[in-house]
Amino acid sequence: ELKVEQNPLFLSMQEGKNYTIYCNYSTTSDRLYWYRQDPGKSLESLFVLLSNGAVKQEGRLMASLDTKARLSTLHITAAVHDLSATYFCAVDPRRGSNYQLIWGAGTKLIIKP
Amino acid sequence: NAGVTQTPKFRVLKTGQSMTLLCAQDMNHEYMYWYRQDPGMGLRLIHYSVGEGTTAKGEVPDGYNVSRLKKQNFLLGLESAAPSQTSVYFCASRMDMNTEAFFGQGTRLTVV
Numbered sequence: 001e002l003k004v005e006q007n008p009l010f011l012s013m014q015e016g017k018n019y020t021i022y023c024n025y026s027t028t029s030d031r032l033y034w035y036r037q038d039p040g041k042s043l044e045s046l047f048v049l050l051s052n053g054a055v056k057q058e059g060r061l062m063a064s065l066d067t068k069a070r071l072s073t074l075h076i077t078a079a080v081h082d083l084s085a086t087y088f089c090a091v092d093p094r095r096g097s098n099y100q101l102i103w104g105a106g107t108k109l110i111i112k113p
Numbered sequence: 114n115a116g117v118t119q120t121p122k123f124r125v126l127k128t129g130q131s132m133t134l135l136c137a138q139d140m141n142h143e144y145m146y147w148y149r150q151d152p153g154m155g156l157r158l159i160h161y162s163v164g165e166g167t168t169a170k171g172e173v174p175d176g177y178n179v180s181r182l183k184k185q186n187f188l189l190g191l192e193s194a195a196p197s198q199t200s201v202y203f204c205a206s207r208m209d210m211n212t213e214a215f216f217g218q219g220t221r222l223t224v225v
Contacts, residue, residue, distance in 0.1 A: 033213045042203065045213040088155070092210055099144055099163050100171065101214060105155040
């Protein structure tokens with residue numbers, strides 16, 4: 001069974017701190033996507049990671065992909081309140097998915113002033 | 114640049130009523146998806162399409178039907194709505210296997 005596991009599922013942190021969200025997946029893949037969802041809103045694409053060792057950065061967020069470990073991380077540096085949201089990772093398996101994306105359950109991030 | 118547009122944004126149905134949700138994309142994408150999102154459940158795939166005239170079942174297809182008669186449109190139908198179908202529905206599209214999916218703004222459906 002194709003699985004994508006995110007942890008933690010819930011994270012409350014103080015502004016200015018650093019933290020990492022993990023996304024583990026159970027199948028061979030070199031295509032992984034990170035999304036952000038604000039409460040009551042739609043999903044917005046953050047990062048597209050298409051190869052082993054890929055690293056993308058946007059502001060205080062940095063995403064990386066290790067296909068051998070089947071692991072992606074989303075690192076938050078010096079968190080600010082505006083980053084409060086739910087973050088999803090999604091994996092595009094090479095086979096067995098029939099063109100579907102396999103989604104993690106989401107990590108709800110609350111950043112307190 | 115409209116992207117992915119869902120119609121309607123909100124709807125309240127009575128049990129047993131039917132309705133159709135419309136998803137339209139103007140990016141010439143091949144793949145289109147319908148998801149439902151319930152609190153604490155993440156995204157669950159209902160049906161998807163890999164091209165005009167094709168559809169396939171996802172994880173939770175029961176009670177829903179879909180059609181993709183035109184490449185730009187993907188319709189989701191509820192034949193006889195049930196309270197269990199109260200949810201937020203998202204449509205998404207993507208060009209191919211190496212690109213991200215783009216989402217519509219969502220449809221909040223309540224079945225009473």
